[in-house]
Amino acid sequence: IDLIIVKHIFSPDKAGLYASMSILGKTILYLPSAFVLAMFPMVSESHVLNSDSFKILDKCLLYTIVISLVGVIGFYLFPEFAVRVLFGNKYITIAPMLKFYGLAMMFMAVISVLISFNLARNRNEFIYTLVFGCVALIAMLNLFKNSLQTVVAVIIGIGVVLVAVNLWMVYKDRKAFYQVREAGAEGVGGR
Numbered sequence: 001i002d003l004i005i006v007k008h009i010f011s012p013d014k015a016g017l018y019a020s021m022s023i024l025g026k027t028i029l030y031l032p033s034a035f036v037l038a039m040f041p042m043v044s045e046s047h048v049l050n051s052d053s054f055k056i057l058d059k060c061l062l063y064t065i066v067i068s069l070v071g072v073i074g075f076y077l078f079p080e081f082a083v084r085v086l087f088g089n090k091y092i093t094i095a096p097m098l099k100f101y102g103l104a105m106m107f108m109a110v111i112s113v114l115i116s117f118n119l120a121r122n123r124n125e126f127i128y129t130l131v132f133g134c135v136a137l138i139a140m141l142n143l144f145k146n147s148l149q150t151v152v153a154v155i156i157g158i159g160v161v162l163v164a165v166n167l168w169m170v171y172k173d174r175k176a177f178y179q180v181r182e183a184g185a186e187g188v189g190g191r
Helices: 002-009 012-030 033-048 054-077 079-087 089-120 126-143 148-189
Strands: none
Touching: 002 012, 002 126, 002 148, 012 054, 012 079, 012 089, 012 148, 033 054, 033 089, 054 079, 054 089, 054 148, 079 089, 089 126, 089 148, 126 148
């Protein structure tokens, strides 16, 4: 969505700069995807067996955050190098924004883990948060369209909100799961 809106709002030169930043920044989104792919069948099996799938989620979130942070730190320390290697000096002006776009993609990587986790457990309430996020992104990008930095800031803001809401939803499910589990253990122990 952001690429379409940026192409519509900004000049072709700025849209091209943003597209190159997006391509480079999305490496942070895709690097931890192997963990998401591996997590899905494990969580699905765990859910069917009514065992603790939240431990699998915790590990996947940890690995995703660590790998994403390494990418963000790399973009922070060596932004010009990353841009030059993939795009050459023509796009070097995006280097200062790369770390922020990488941070935005880190939040998107966490969201992808939470989406996969919920899908593996046949939970679909998260879809409403994604629809809200898309609508909010479209609205905010159309309201705050003065610079590419503002676009990246909006994406970070939406990402933070979506991560917080989805983590809260998973926390509620985790709490309910452990309460049922404790009640079942007390019932078995009380006989």
